[in-house]
Amino acid sequence: MTAHIHRCSAHSCPSQPLTTLRAGGGGIISCLTDPELPRTARLASLGLLPGVEVRVVQTYPAWVVRLGFTDIALDDQMASLVRVLRTA
Amino acid sequence: MNTSTTTRAAADTAACHEPHSEPSEEGRLRVALVGNPNVGKSVLFNRLTGRYVTVSNYPGTSVAVTRGHAHVGVHDAEILDTPGAYALVPGTEEERVTQDVLLDGVCDVLVHVVDAKNLPRSLPFTLQLLECGRPLVLVLNMMDELRSLDLIIDVPALEERLGIPVVPMVAIHGDGMEHLHTVLSDVVSMPVPSPVSYGNGIGTAMDRVEAALQAEYPVSTRALSSLLLQGDPGARERIEAGEPDGGAEVARVVDEATRALGGPGVYRTAFERQRVASELLEEVFRSPAKQKKRRGERLGRWLARPMTGLPILFLILYVGLYQFVGVFGAGTLVDLIEGPLFESRINPFFETLFQGIPWESVRGLFVGEYGMLTLGIRYAVAIILPVVGSFFLFFSILEDSGYFPRLALLVDRAFKRIGLSGRAVIPIVLGFACDTMATMVTRTLETKRERVLSTLLLALAIPCSAQLGVILAILSGHGMALGVWALSLLGTFMVIGYLSARLLPGETASFHMELPPMRLPRPGNVMVKTYSRMQWYFLEVLPLFLLASIMLWALDLTGMLRVVEGILTPVVSALGLPAETSTIFLLGFFRRDYGAAGLFDLNQQGLLDVVQLTVAAVTLTLFVPCVAQFLMMVKERGWKTATGMFLLITPLAFGVGAFLNVSLRWIGW
Ligand SMILES: Nc1nc2c(ncn2[C@@H]2O[C@H](COP(=O)(O)OP(=O)(O)OP(=O)(O)O)[C@@H](O)[C@H]2O)c(=O)[nH]1
Numbered sequence: 002m003t004a005h006i007h008r009c010s011a012h013s014c015p016s017q018p019l020t021t022l023r024a025g026g027g028g029i030i031s032c033l034t035d036p037e038l039p040r041t042a043r044l045a046s047l048g049l050l051p052g053v054e055v056r057v058v059q060t061y062p063a064w065v066v067r068l069g070f071t072d073i074a075l076d077d078q079m080a081s082l083v084r085v086l087r088t089a
Numbered sequence: 090m091n092t093s094t095t096t097r098a099a100a101d102t103a104a105c106h107e108p109h110s111e112p113s114e115e116g117r118l119r120v121a122l123v124g125n126p127n128v129g130k131s132v133l134f135n136r137l138t139g140r141y142v143t144v145s146n147y148p149g150t151s152v153a154v155t156r157g158h159a160h161v162g163v164h165d166a167e168i169l170d171t172p173g174a175y176a177l178v179p180g181t182e183e184e185r186v187t188q189d190v191l192l193d194g195v196c197d198v199l200v201h202v203v204d205a206k207n208l209p210r211s212l213p214f215t216l217q218l219l220e221c222g223r224p225l226v227l228v229l230n231m232m233d234e235l236r237s238l239d240l241i242i243d244v245p246a247l248e249e250r251l252g253i254p255v256v257p258m259v260a261i262h263g264d265g266m267e268h269l270h271t272v273l274s275d276v277v278s279m280p281v282p283s284p285v286s287y288g289n290g291i292g293t294a295m296d297r298v299e300a301a302l303q304a305e306y307p308v309s310t311r312a313l314s315s316l317l318l319q320g321d322p323g324a325r326e327r328i329e330a331g332e333p334d335g336g337a338e339v340a341r342v343v344d345e346a347t348r349a350l351g352g353p354g355v356y357r358t359a360f361e362r363q364r365v366a367s368e369l370l371e372e373v374f375r376s377p378a379k380q381k382k383r384r385g386e387r388l389g390r391w392l393a394r395p396m397t398g399l400p401i402l403f404l405i406l407y408v409g410l411y412q413f414v415g416v417f418g419a420g421t422l423v424d425l426i427e428g429p430l431f432e433s434r435i436n437p438f439f440e441t442l443f444q445g446i447p448w449e450s451v452r453g454l455f456v457g458e459y460g461m462l463t464l465g466i467r468y469a470v471a472i473i474l475p476v477v478g479s480f481f482l483f484f485s486i487l488e489d490s491g492y493f494p495r496l497a498l499l500v501d502r503a504f505k506r507i508g509l510s511g512r513a514v515i516p517i518v519l520g521f522a523c524d525t526m527a528t529m530v531t532r533t534l535e536t537k538r539e540r541v542l543s544t545l546l547l548a549l550a551i552p553c554s555a556q557l558g559v560i561l562a563i564l565s566g567h568g569m570a571l572g573v574w575a576l577s578l579l580g581t582f583m584v585i586g587y588l589s590a591r592l593l594p595g596e597t598a599s600f601h602m603e604l605p606p607m608r609l610p611r612p613g614n615v616m617v618k619t620y621s622r623m624q625w626y627f628l629e630v631l632p633l634f635l636l637a638s639i640m641l642w643a644l645d646l647t648g649m650l651r652v653v654e655g656i657l658t659p660v661v662s663a664l665g666l667p668a669e670t671s672t673i674f675l676l677g678f679f680r681r682d683y684g685a686a687g688l689f690d691l692n693q694q695g696l697l698d699v700v701q702l703t704v705a706a707v708t709l710t711l712f713v714p715c716v717a718q719f720l721m722m723v724k725e726r727g728w729k730t731a732t733g734m735f736l737l738i739t740p741l742a743f744g745v746g747a748f749l750n751v752s753l754r755w756i757g758w
């Protein structure tokens with residue numbers, strides 16, 4: 002897929018923030034929004050990159066997303082930088 | 090020359106330098122183990138070298154480089170265990186340690202250790218390492234877990250596509266070690282692998298930057314140019330120091346190339362690497378259509394949810410900390426060793442042994458109230474050792490289970506209020522084992538602000554295992570006192586955390602953490618870890634205890650002790666404590682646990698009432714960190730910050746103590 006990075010505005014993009022999903026929901030990451038570079042860079046190095054499939058395992062007190070065979074915990078702020086195209 | 094036709098077809102200019110590294114002393118082969126956190130690098134290091142560095146089931150166990158020796162084939166090799174890193178561009182201090190190893194060329198061969206089941210997520214890092222221009226071996230560790238998930242990796246195909254040796258392994262069982270030895274023994278004769286080629290403008294951008302680099306570096310110009318494109322400060326520093334024009338020209342080219350990419354370099358490169366990696370893995374990494382449920386998965390979820398996680402947390406604290414460490418370790422065990430062994434055998438033995446010395450004052454150096462043998466050794470062996478031993482045992486089991494990352498997640502929201510992220514849970518809980526070690530582990534935190542805050546809180550409100558155990562033992566007979574002590578610490582922790590978070594500039598760090606699978610602690614590792622920590626502790630503690638004994642003896646002999654006690658008396662009496670307690674504060678200055686052991690003694694002599702006990706316990710816990718911790722604070726945070734913290738903590742501890750004294754008396758305890 003040709004994922005767009007960085008310049009993703011809510012209007013032109015059919016994706017939704019990861020934080021709108023519920024536990025059990027999933028999707029394919031479409032882009033990472035970019036209010037602050039170090040955070041997005043961190044997400045990228047953790048493997049949260051466009052094209053990767055994720056599933057939400059837990060939403061509170063922090064987000065737990067599964068990608069491949071790992072679970073990664075993220076706070077609201079980090080999780081809201083991830084936008085997904087919902088699949089489940 | 091490490092020419093790779095596939096990647097640099099067009100731009101294979103003279104600018105492409107081989108990494109220029111200093112040959113190691115005595116021609117020793119230097120092998121660096123690198124990879125993501127918690128993938129088993131330290132287990133592998135221990136296997137290769139026969140040494141023991143700490144192995145635990147959470148990311149960020151190793152925070153410094155450890156070296157050891159091994160024989161691989163014909164080579165005498167030096168092995169480097171590095172802190173785990175998610176990328177070559179560091180996000181935390183301990184990742185910077187690893188980057189330094191790679192950029193400063195202190196190694197000849199790289200071994201990239203990955204968790205096999207996470208190969209798709211780790212391969213982009215392998216691609217980065219390929220750029221470093223050194224022989225590289227890929228170790229697929231945790232093959233046992235891969236198999237239990239019904240995943241398959243086609244190893245020969247992977248080797249062929251990457252062009253480097255790939256070694257499947259189960260490090261905890263030693264499977265694959267022979268293979269690794271074989272590979273390492275002829276790896277130096279192996280050609281330097283060629284980096285893969287990147288599309289989407291990334292390859293071209295790297296070529297342009299690489300062509301601009303003029304100087305020689307200990308790492309390949311390919312790796313440097315890739316780091317520069319990602320805006321890495323470490324690479325920039327090296328360019329500024331290395332290039333003839335201070336890096337101005339390179340910086341200009343980097344800017345231009347980045348602009349041509351149309352977005353931040355880190356991000357573009359990460360994305361492109363991910364794309365290349367998933368292409369590489371097609372047909373190589375096969376997973377079943379439906380993911381199998383893992384062992385321990387349900388338990389892991391219970392631990393991470395407030396409804397179930399909080400009750401379990403209290404249960405762990407009650408059973409593990411209170412019953413096992415406090416009541417059993419600091420109570421039963423100490424009684425067993427102290428009374429029958431020291432009071433009725435060892436101390437009398439020493440006393441008769443030194444009876445021959447006619448001078449009372451010299452005899453006092455060895456035996457007597459402040460004698461090295463009767464006080465120093467007794468405190469260390471009879472009181473502290475059983476306490477820290479039982480604590481380390483309990484703690485190691487928790488560490489190896491994978492509980493701490495879940496705890497981090499659970500308290501993240503609460504910690505945000507005091508300016509910390511959930512990540513800080515790891516150093517904070519480690520503080521309960523040893524505050525000195527924990528101060529070093531604050532390296533795993535992402536912002537300076539968070540590192541300063543957690544260093545302060547460790548110094549102030551976190552009792553170390555020895556102190557904790559002794560205090561639990563002293564207060565275990567008085568439920569209310571124990572409650573007041575715990576609440577005072579928690580209160581101080583929260584209030585000071587809250588206030589300093591308001592005062593310190595900067596934003597609260599964000600939270601992210603990988604949750605490793607829950608694993609059954611392996612008895613072997615738990616025992617070795619407990620033993621090696623006890624040994625380390627004892628070796629560190631004993632000289633200080635002896636030194637403190639000698640100081641006290643000298644002060645006593647010269648009459649200075651009276652003077653110092655005289656100075657401390659007003660302070661102590663402001664706390665409503667008898668004059669005798671000034672000694673324990675003096676002791677506490679040396680070591681947290683020494684002071685606590687002194688309190689233990691006073692309590693056994695029945696010199697204190699409940700309020701006095703509570704006040705003394707709270708003040709001692711809050712009071713200055715031990716000498717070792719203070720030195721570590723200086724090392725990690727610098728003189729100014731460390732001294733500032735000291736000056737803040739001392740009056741604060743006594744202030745809280747005095748306040749507690751007044752309020753407890755007032756409510757008529
Ligand atoms: N099942 C299984 N577990 C393993 C294997 N190798 C290591 N482990 C476990 O993985 C965890 C992490 O091991 P470490 O050696 O501490 O990992 P590390 O890479 O040094 O981690 P950091 O120091 O945090 O970077 C421990 O709980 C080990 O017992 C393996 O081959 N199979």
Ligand SMILES: [Mg+2]
Binds near residue numbers: 132144150171172
């Ligand atoms: Mg390690």
